[in-house]
Amino acid sequence: MSPSRSIRIVGDLSTLPESASGPRHLVWWGNIGFMVIEGTGFALAAAAYLYLMTQAPAWPPKGDALPGLLWSAIFTIGLLLSAVPNVWVLRCARKKHLSGVRWGTLAMAVIAALLFIPRAFEFAHLGISWHQDAYGSIVWTLLVLHTTHVVTDWFDTVVLGVWLFTHEVGDDQFADVEDNSNYWTFVILCWLPVYALIYWAPRAL
């Protein structure tokens, strides 16, 4: 089964490392790919919001209450503050600091879980149901999409965190922690335009 073409060996790869970090790592690119998919999904949902807004005579439509600002502000501040420990975990991963990534990832799982509380109240204070009108439908869509985002990354963080404690941690695992941190940064960045649309676009008109 050997190829008939003759070969000439011109180099040896056995001295190369078995892992890498950041954009040198293959999985980093897979992570970016899924971020682009989800980012496109958010951009299109935002476009749908703006489209419906431009078609409506009033926004929110007459009779609909404005979404509440308190819990969304608490969620937003909490989410922004979570960037601090998140960046710390990222640095630990880059420095291959074992106990730092273990406890830091665990802390991030707890922080994400705590954010579910203001998020639940946000739903309760949207002031509209999804089946009332198109405004309600698109507002709920945006918030459900972002909540799915938070829940998915929270679950990912929990599983990763547990394995960091139970199994050996090598270079590939530090790269995983780095990817997970980058993903949380993406969750934070996605929220800002969504927050502006849900809570401030109706007030701007």
Next chain:
Amino acid sequence: MTADATLIERLDERWRDPPGLRGFLTTVDHKRIAARYIVTALFLMFLAGMLALDMRWQLSVAENTRMSPQLYNESFSLHGSTMLFLVSVPLMEAMAFWLVPLMLGTRNMAFPRLGAFSFWLYFGGVLTLWIAHAIDITPDLGWFEYPPLSGPSYSPGHRADIWAQMITFTEVAALAASVNVAATILKMRPPGMTLTRMPVFLWAMLIASIMTILSMPAVMLVTSMLIADRLVSTHFFSPAGGGDTLLFQHLFWFFGHPEVYIIFVPATGFISSIVETFSRRTLFGHAALVLSMISIGALAFGLWVHHMFAVGLPRLGNDFYTAASMAIALPAGLQIFCWIATIWLGRIRLATPMLWILGFVATFVIGGLSGVMTASAALDLQLTDTYFVVAHLHYVLIGGAIFPLLGAFAYWYPKATGRLMSERWGKVAFVLIVGGFNLGFMPMHFLGLMGMPRRVYTYPPGMGWETLNQVATAGSAIAVAGGLVFVGNALWAYWRGQPAGDDPWGGSTLEWASPSPPPPYNMAHVPVVHGLTPMWDDAGRLDVMDGLRPDRREVLVTSVTDAIPLYRQKSAAPSIWPLLAALAVSAMFIGSIFTPWAIVVGAAPVAATLTGWFWPSRPRSRSGPLGVNA
């Protein structure tokens, strides 16, 4: 020298699938996964062809009674949905899955288990649509199901839901495949294959993957909105609740137009490979071809409104999209000229794969010209919803994508199977398919200009449409007969064909350096590339690098622009988890047709199977509070 026998033996042992059913269900070999995609999609193409033939039978005579209006609606909906979502795009992805690692001289895709997951989920989409058809829940509103017709008021029952959810299946599969293909091409190129030395085929697959990543979320979003309108009474598309039906069309075509190019751009990759090999010279205008593809990829996102000229949008909008639609003819034309220049300057060899390319050029140019006609908003208003559009879309999709695909099939068949297809029967199939196709679809231009509307199950006598319809029906039958000859040739060659050897055509790119059929690890060593046509650069010899470990599944990861070796990456072993994860996702998707709670309840098995998928194979920790002490 050649690769040493002990190394081959060790690689074979490491990369071989488990035997029997276990291997079948757990394989992550990109070639096996791609072959499944291809066989499934070709079988579906046969079924869709049968539906087409049945519809042509119905239309061959005025006031024919072979089909009821309902059956006709179901037939064209099933035909269009199958061909667009379950055949064309998946076939192009499958070709990428099969060829990209071979052309890179690497051992597998970047994410092998994601590849397996992608296929199983696609297969779930196939079963969703066709099992629903078997139990008479066939979608009946065309391949794009516009609300309000597809909304809860006008389409009770689950036909529209089946269509919408089949799309979710196939789009998740396509997105997973695209990330995989893009990461493989960007990070797993062999040393020396800088971006400027990357074959046009790989550029085509990279660009199509990026286009998929940027466009498919639109159709997933819009079909999810449709399901929400139908299931939980949202109002996205109901004007009474402040919604807007045109939002559906915008989002659908924001995906739908790039989709056409997601099908066409990979075909340009096939064409470039075949033209190069059978002209026996390096492609003329490599940079021009790549830049054309990139501009087609970008322009494709600015054209979608030309599918909506008839809905009454502002004039300025129509003018912009008319201009943009005509602009895309420039890069497409440039590509054609590059291929013609390559043929002109080379020494052409008219084997079957090359014949398909000539068939493509003639047919696609006709489709392109009718495209320039329909790109004009004023003319389109007259032509929309007539058979002219049916003719145009088949000329561009069949001529532009399926003909190159059949050429690609004939070209790479000996690599995949180790045997040659018969040239004589290949030519018979070519003449029947190209001749039958043109006989079938050319008259539709005239029928359209005479005013025959599309999507009607019959027409009254005395309209003057009967003769042309009968010619079209005869053409379709001839093309289907040609298809059967093509498949028969492939099947016969599989068992009885002449042995092909490693490189029967004198190909230019790296896939021809591996044995035919390629072993599970593809190539024993990592090739080193010095130019655009590595197989022609050092006649008879291949520079390679040694040093990937044979005792574990390992691949080389290189840098994005210059393909400098960076590190050795562990490659995933066979696993049952991608199949289980696909089953869990399928259950969630199917359940969500009936109740929104399926998403909440169904998330648990999805999470569980994904956790199993990534379960660590490394040893238990010896440090920390949960460590096990040695």
